[in-house]
Amino acid sequence: MNRQIRLIGIAIMVLFVVLFVQLNWLQIVHAPALEANPLNGRAVVKEYTTKRGDIVTADGTTLATSVPTNDQFKYLRQYPTGSLFEQITGFFSFTYGSDGAERTYDKVLTGSSSPFKLPTSLSQLRNLLANHDHSQSITLTVLDKLQKVAQAQLAGRVGSVVALDPRTGAILAMYSNPTFDPNLLSGHDLTKVQANYKTLTTSAGGVLSPAGYRQRFFPGSTFKIIDSAAVFDHQPALATKVYPTLSALPLPQTTNLLHNFAGETCGGQLLELFTVSCNTGFGQVGLDLGATSLSDEAHSFGFDQTPPIDLPYAAQSNFPPAASFAQDLPGLAFSAIGQQNVQATPLEMAMAASAIADGGTIMTPHVLGHITNSQNQVVSTYQAKPWLQATSPATAGQVTQLMLSVVNNPRGTGAGARIPGVAVAAKTGTAQTGTGQIDAWFAAFAPAAAPTIAVAVLLPNQPSANEYQGGTLAAPIAKAMIQAYLAGAAGGGAAPVPAPTSP
């Protein structure tokens, strides 16, 4: 009997060794393949059942937060401000993934990016043992009150407002209509979320695509900022050339004419052309500069490059390559006034203004201010860095004078942005969209001596009725933004960084 008992012992040991080998195969060798299996919902659910940190504005308003629930997802993502910040925070949906800062900073919010550190305190040990409190919160550079001003100023009209700090590239506000409430997509009721998504995808205006940095428009006369910078960078003599007073510019290679807005006549030196936004003058300036100079200048201002903003799928602004104008000089003239194939996002035009404001430098645009851990300690702070040197400080100074004239000269198109006691530098734009409608633009910065805010405002598809619509429609919005920001900055309310507190 004993022999059989020993053999049974050996047999069972062999069986257990087989189990052990199988476990090794499953947990070590085959594990990566199983993890990657499309049927494996664990990773997705894990992601969605992990507590995410909050998203907060620089002035302390909570934009996104995770609320504990009793269902399998454990947490519901909620957006207390509704549609106001959707185009910055994006959304976080089990069914449709994520967008905006929720997408860019996903790993930060869940804490999966935080490096493993040996716990040195009881609370850190607790965090290590519990899986749900690795979450980190992000504080954005955007200001709730400025975003609200943008929303109020647009007053329900389709349009886009982008404001940034030219010194750092920090986005201060970025609001567009149409927008939507991200709570519609973050719910856990699958059928409801699907119905909401369907409604959003079929609604007009590309509501899922934030106009501020993902949609392109003809920049119109705001592009003259870049023409002027090109003049000072490439052919400074053109700044003092006197252009003939015309109502329409005859173009080479064609019998077509380039008309001034509303049949006006204008001409003179660059300052005059810029102040009244003279199309015939700038059409000729473009032809005088040549395709290469203009194209190079546009490129150095960020055209045809994806802006490195920390939000997903940012659109490139477009300026046609120089070679394409060889047989199309009329196209060059029209491109110089921001028409034809020139297209820009509101973000790009805000960056163009900020380049002039910041001595020629475009700082990397960003929405992240700093990251805090669950104990509200600052883990890391965004370090501002330059993106492009668009032009020289000298040129920036010259163009600033032109832009100041737009607001301050009695004949300037941007008088609507005048603020008593503040030197506002700006350029209007009234781009013809070819359907009898216009896109009203305004790109500005202030205070001119030491700029702290640059703004781009766009109201697309406005009826082509009033004179200088960029100046009448878009300028007051930019003015309100600048006033609100400077008032806040004076009151010391801008971008408070919470002092690190120990638990």
Place this chain on the structure above:
Amino acid sequence: MSSTPVPARRRTELGLILLVVLLTGGLYALAGFGKAGNLPANIGPFLGIIFALLLVAHLAMRRLAPNADPILLPTAGLLNGIGYVFIARLSSHEARLQAVWTALGIASFVATLLVVRRARDLERYRYSFAFAGIVLLLLPLAPGIGEDINGARLWIHVGSFNFQPGEIAKLALAVFFASVLVERGDLLSQATRRIGRFLVLDPRYLAPILAAWGLSLLIFLSENDLGSSFLFFALFIGMLWVATGRAYFLGLGAILFGFGSYLSLKVIGHAKTRVQGWLNPWAHASTSGYQLIQGWFAIAAGGLFGEGPGQSNASHIPEASTDLIFAVIANELGLVGASAMLFGYLLMVGTGLRVALRCDRPFEKLLATGLSLIIGVQTFVIVGGVTRLIPLTGITLPFVSYGGSSLIANYILLALLLRISHDTESPPLLRDDAAGALIGQAAA
């Protein structure tokens, strides 16, 4: 007897029990942290209760089986504790019930030690055990109290009270097999007859093995319980082989098992889907392969060190507290924890077999072998099922899975093993059955 000093092995046992309480308490605290981010509120009472329960069992050992092996009880307590922590982590409702079941299990353990004062006494009631075993096995088929759960009919319910009688039946049958095989073993070992050049099994001796096969097939066909069916048959064949020393019983058993499996596959839908889900789970990922695949994903996600107690999302794992509890454990404790757990079972089986080896009476020897075999085979069947070495069946992981009948049965099994161990280790002169043992040895 009461004047005998407490053997050192009882002190070893007490030390190991303290270690078990610390390990289980630590795991409970970690799981609480992992799940809720703070120390479980009831950690104090929890430690107190597991210590009290194991202490009761230990004191019963001191009193009733002082010379028994010191490793088995703490090992079972550890497995029980780990199982409880994972059940508590999955469902607080089941945890409350499991705590009651554990208390009842310990009570059964003490009661068994109290009632069975000598293991050989069991031999006398062999036919009562046989009857009880078969009745218990077939009880779920009785109309009115039997209940189908997950396609298998192995439960009875009276009122709101569910019980799996097969768990107790396996012990009764082990006792019956041991006594019958000891008596008939010699006969069975000469059960061959020479016909011409061939050695043929005498049909008369074929009857018991065919009866066992028939019974096991009956369980399978009527109750759809592949796991228990295999367990009974393996138990019987294993014990038959140990009793006779004839390897052809193993071959015969394998052939009969293969034939029975083939037969039932053709007949039962439930078995067919189980095997389908086993052979090609990916083609049936949302139906018959679902459990297996979700279990695999969980095990794979565990990796070497696991996701941490309480830290994974177990909502994807079906039957997480019963059939697939091993997947949850492998997920949260990783390869390291799962292997340690397997080692715990191996330790129990090995210790049980050592008890068998040291026995001098064949009945106890065979019974101890059978009981150890139950733990080993049952563990292999369910862990092998979860890891897809064999088809997944609804059998419990001893001491770990949620379930009252399983816990009680396993604690009784443990008490029997320890009773045998005590009988063997007690100095012959102190035994009141010393003379009987000598006669038994002479007869063997």
